Amino acid sequence: xxxxxxxxxxxxxxxxxxxxxxxxxxxxxxxxxxxxxxxxxxxxxxxxxxxxxxxxxxxxxxxxxxxxxxxxxxxxxxxxxxxxxxxxxxxxxxxxxxxxxxxxxxxxxxxxxxxxxxxxxxxxxxxxxxxxxxxxxxxxxxxxxxxxxxxxxxxxxxxxxxxxxxxxxxxxxxxxxxxxxxxxxxxxxxxxxxxxxxxxxxxxxxxxxxxxxxxxxxxxxxxxxxxxxxxxxxxxxxxxxxxxxxxxxxxxxxxxxxxxxxxxxxxxxxxxxxxxxxxxxxxxxxxxxxxxxxxxxxxxxxxxxxxxxxxxxxxxxxxxxxxxxxxx
Amino acid sequence: xxxxxxxxxxxxxxxxxxxxxxxxxxxxxxxxxxxxxxxxxxxxxxxxxxxxxxxxxxxxxxxxxxxxxxxxxxxxxxxxxxxxxxxxxxxxxxxxxxxxxxxxxxxxxxxxxxxxxxxxxxxxxxxxxxxxxxxxxxxxxxxxxxxxxxxxxxxxxxxxxxxxxxxxxxxxxxxxxxxxxxxxxxxxxxxxxxxxxxxxxxxxxxxxxxxxxxxxxxxxxxxxxxxxxxxxxxxxxxxxxxxxxxxxxxxxxxxxxxxxxxxxxxxxxxxxxxxxxxxxxxxxxxxxxxxxxxxxxxxxxxxxxxxxxxxxxxxxxxxxxxxxxxxx
Numbered sequence: 001x002x003x004x005x006x007x008x009x010x011x012x013x014x015x016x017x018x019x020x021x022x023x024x025x026x027x028x029x030x031x032x033x034x035x036x037x038x039x040x041x042x043x044x045x046x047x048x049x050x051x052x053x054x055x056x057x058x059x060x061x062x063x064x065x066x067x068x069x070x071x072x073x074x075x076x077x078x079x080x081x082x083x084x085x086x087x088x089x090x091x092x093x094x095x096x097x098x099x100x101x102x103x104x105x106x107x108x109x110x111x112x113x114x115x116x117x118x119x120x121x122x123x124x125x126x127x128x129x130x131x132x133x134x135x136x137x138x139x140x141x142x143x144x145x146x147x148x149x150x151x152x153x154x155x156x157x158x159x160x161x162x163x164x165x166x167x168x169x170x171x172x173x174x175x176x177x178x179x180x181x182x183x184x185x186x187x188x189x190x191x192x193x194x195x196x197x198x199x200x201x202x203x204x205x206x207x208x209x210x211x212x213x214x215x216x217x218x219x220x221x222x223x224x225x226x227x228x229x230x231x232x233x234x235x236x237x238x239x240x241x242x243x244x245x246x247x248x249x250x251x252x253x254x255x256x257x258x259x260x261x262x263x264x265x266x267x268x269x270x271x272x273x274x275x276x277x278x279x280x281x282x283x284x285x286x287x288x289x290x291x292x293x294x295x296x297x298x299x300x301x302x303x304x305x306x307x308x309x310x311x312x313x314x315x316x317x318x319x320x321x322x323x324x325x326x327x328x
Numbered sequence: 329x330x331x332x333x334x335x336x337x338x339x340x341x342x343x344x345x346x347x348x349x350x351x352x353x354x355x356x357x358x359x360x361x362x363x364x365x366x367x368x369x370x371x372x373x374x375x376x377x378x379x380x381x382x383x384x385x386x387x388x389x390x391x392x393x394x395x396x397x398x399x400x401x402x403x404x405x406x407x408x409x410x411x412x413x414x415x416x417x418x419x420x421x422x423x424x425x426x427x428x429x430x431x432x433x434x435x436x437x438x439x440x441x442x443x444x445x446x447x448x449x450x451x452x453x454x455x456x457x458x459x460x461x462x463x464x465x466x467x468x469x470x471x472x473x474x475x476x477x478x479x480x481x482x483x484x485x486x487x488x489x490x491x492x493x494x495x496x497x498x499x500x501x502x503x504x505x506x507x508x509x510x511x512x513x514x515x516x517x518x519x520x521x522x523x524x525x526x527x528x529x530x531x532x533x534x535x536x537x538x539x540x541x542x543x544x545x546x547x548x549x550x551x552x553x554x555x556x557x558x559x560x561x562x563x564x565x566x567x568x569x570x571x572x573x574x575x576x577x578x579x580x581x582x583x584x585x586x587x588x589x590x591x592x593x594x595x596x597x598x599x600x601x602x603x604x605x606x607x608x609x610x611x612x613x614x615x616x617x618x619x620x621x622x623x624x625x626x627x628x629x630x631x632x633x634x635x636x637x638x639x640x641x642x643x644x645x646x647x648x649x650x651x652x653x654x655x656x
Contacts, residue, residue, distance in 0.1 A: 001517070001592060002517060002557050002560065002588055002592040002593070002595070002596050002626075002627070002628060003556070003557050003592055003595060004556045004557050004558050004595070004599075005556075008595075009591065009592075009595060010591075012557070012594075012595035012598050012599075013591045013592075013594040013595045013598070014594075015595075015598035015601075016582075016593070016594035016595050016596065016597030016598035016599075016601070016616065017594045017597075017616075019597060019598060019601040019611070019614055020582075020594070020597055020614040020615070020616045052591055053589070053591060055589060055590035055591045055594070056590055060590070075591075189329070189330060228331070228332045228333075229330050229331050229332050229340070230332050232330065254344075254348075258587070258589055259586070259587035259624050259626075260330055260624070261381070261383060261586055261621065261623045261624055262383035262384055262388070262618075262621070263337065263338075263341045263380055263381060263383045263403075263623070264329060264330040264331055264337075264341075265330070265344070266340075266341040266342075266344035266345045266348070266383070267330070267331060267332070267336075267337060267340030267341045267343075267344050268330050268344065269344035269345075269347060269348055270340050270341070270343035270344035270347060271332075271340075271344075273343075273344070273347040283347070286347055286348040287348070288344065288345075288348045290590075290618070293589065293590070295589045295591070296587050296588070296589055296626065298330075298587075298624065299330075300330060320654075325653040325654060326653060328656060
């Protein structure tokens with residue numbers, strides 16, 4: 001691993017992020033990353049966070065049109081409520097703050113506590129829980145479904161609504177709608193190695209893959225002998241469509257888990273698009289890349305979001321963050 | 329690997345790229361990726377290309393403010409002259425075409441031949457050779473220095489000059505200046521696996537790293553026991569500064585080789601910035617990410633470019649490609 005010692009991995013990364021992104025305010029000591037121009041007068045702020053190791057999620061999504069602040073925890077470990085309260089206080093303009101929470105037990109508990117503490121300080125808080133992963137219900141770290149790729153859709157689309165000046169209850173309801181209309185399924189071709197452990201989190205032989213994987217190396221649905229890109233796309237897209245059944249155009253995220261080359265991800269996208277075509281699902285927009293990762297895990301996930309006209313317009317709205325940028 | 333069969337990896341990726349990027353024209357059969365709005369009246373066009381496996385380089389850099397077209401070869405194999413001529417013909421507005429060529433023997437020979445063929449067709453061609461890697465002179469695939477990370481600087485800055493409407497000889501001289509002022513040094517923490525071979529290109533034990541690596545798994549300067557991020561930054565930056573000796577601010581590219589998590593890359597950037605500070609080298613801009621990769625290799629490279637006022641202004645100019653976007 002390209003690190004000094006496991007204990008300083010997150011702080012080192014935040015120092016490096018501060019140096020590369022002068023448009024962000026990075027509080028290394030307290031582990032809060034904030035848009036430099038926050039708070040934005042009259043606008044709702046979005047705060048998210050979670051364990052580190054999923055970069056660019058979340059700090060790489062801080063900027064105009066997406067998150068207002070992010071709180072990175074230790075690797076694969078929830079941030080603490082103090083970070084969340086600090087972030088909320090730094091970005092609240094008086095219009096309130098939406099917490100975007102991936103459904104992991106630690107994150108849920110800590111964001112709940114942070115919401116109470118922030119409200120005690122007079123900050124209006126709303127929360128949206130992201131739970132899009134159809135692979136398993138109840139996993140190692142979660143009661144109910146895990147939050148994975150749809151987090152990107154929620155943060156982008158709700159962030160655009162906040163940027164437009166929508167009130168908190170409206171931003172919250174849009175975020176909720178995005179989550180309700182999104183589903184994901186992931187596959188691991190290798191395990192990941194956490195800095196603290198220094199060895200793979202589980203054993204996966206070179207000729208095997210794990211279907212229905214989460215983003216922390218936790219177990220999936222089943223292990224199989226290696227499959228082709230075509231077979232994996234059939235299985236992953238059908239798993240999502242079994243649950244989502246969209247009756248209109250979808251947003252597609254073909255996401256890499258960290259170590260899968262972009263060459264392979266684009267090839268996999270061709271197969272995902274083929275399956276969607278065969279199933280009669282029209283595609284509105286497609287994003288391909290390593291966005292919601294699991295350290296150095298090889299593998300991929302597919303997230304679909306059934307987009308109505310409003311969601312599509314908000315998806316297309318300008319965004320300007322380290323990892324996601326388009327428009328003006 | 330997330331593939332169907334090795335024989336279709338490049339074609340599959342191009343089909344997936346076409347689906348994700350309607351702003352590009354992707355000729356899958358002939359392996360040419362072109363800006364949809366090319367040719368641009370009165371403007372010089374930039375064409376680059378090389379072996380696949382380095383994504384997002386080059387096709388991910390096609391768009392306003394950077395490349396006009398890219399020609400991907402097979403994995404780690406030069407594209408053929410026919411692709412380059414086809415690309416040049418597709419993008420030439422009459423103002424001429426600049427070929428951006430990484431210094432590998434196959435690429436150099438094929439771009440030379442393509443230049444002759446294109447000129448026979450009445451297209452004015454200029455060429456710039458990128459050879460920024462200070463690690464080794466004469467490697468497995470190269471006479472002289474290899475072309476690595478500086479390719480991104482050359483394509484971005486010369487692309488901005490072309491977008492401004494500068495004439496061919498001026499775009500060429502700017503490209504040449506960027507290359508002359510850029511140096512790189514890379515480190516591998518693992519080997520990469522090509523689809524055709526299906527196993528690592530060389531043996532590197534978990535506790536070892538290879539210093540001075542190229543982007544094809546070719547040998548570097550030496551093998552050592554694992555070092556810390558701090559030690560690697562000292563060694564890599566000093567190797568670059570031994571050769572570059574900048575007397576003004578630099579552009580910094582902290583580049584991942586494909587499988588190194590962004591968390592680690594940002595941490596490494598903190599160390600790179602520390603060394604530059606200690607050596608008295610001011611930093612103008614920093615870019616961190618997986619841009620010039622080597623399939624699923626873990627590792628990183630540092631590229632510095634001594635930027636004068638004009639190069640800095642061109643670096644900051646708007647760019648709108650799949651992998652690099654900023655500005656209007």
